[in-house]
Amino acid sequence: xxxxxxxxxxxxxxxRGPGKSIYLIECPAHPDNVVKGFSHLHDTTEDALTLLTIxxxxxxFTKKAKISxxxxxxGVYHAIDTGRCFKYKEDDWKNAKGQxxxxxxxxxxxxxxLTGHDWTITQADHSFMEYMRSELKxxx
Numbered sequence: 001x002x003x004x005x006x007x008x009x010x011x012x013x014x015x016r017g018p019g020k021s022i023y024l025i026e027c028p029a030h031p032d033n034v035v036k037g038f039s040h041l042h043d044t045t046e047d048a049l050t051l052l053t054i055x056x057x058x059x060x061f062t063k064k065a066k067i068s069x070x071x072x073x074x075g076v077y078h079a080i081d082t083g084r085c086f087k088y089k090e091d092d093w094k095n096a097k098g099q100x101x102x103x104x105x106x107x108x109x110x111x112x113x114l115t116g117h118d119w120t121i122t123q124a125d126h127s128f129m130e131y132m133r134s135e136l137k138x139x140x
Contacts, residue, residue: 001066018043065117085110
């Protein structure tokens with residue numbers, strides 16, 4: 001099964017504060033073709049909210065899938081795309097300077113939920129961007 005996960009948030013780096021997010025899972029096997037979910041955190045960052053949202057979307061899968069993840073969050077995108085988050089796990093969630101990385105528990109959950117899936121991540125635009133923005137605006 002091939003699916004796309006689209007993630008959007010109201011909070012943008014480097015801001016910290018309340019944030020809302022949406023995920024859409026585009027899945028041809030689902031009767032509606034799209035499954036959506038929302039999250040809200042009172043005190044968060046773009047990276048933390050994006051990680052939580054991707055994790056929630058991945059937790060909906062009961063079978064292994066070929067997954068394309070779409071996000072505009074630079075921090076999360078680059079840490080996954082470069083493999084840096086997997087290196088942090090190998091290094092017991094410490095960076096090159098030996099400091100604890102932020103959101104280690106979320107990174108660990110993300111890796112756990114990605115395991116077994118054939119996945120990619122991209123920052124490419126997609127056809128659901130305007131819809132997701134309008135849904136998030138309703139919450140603001």
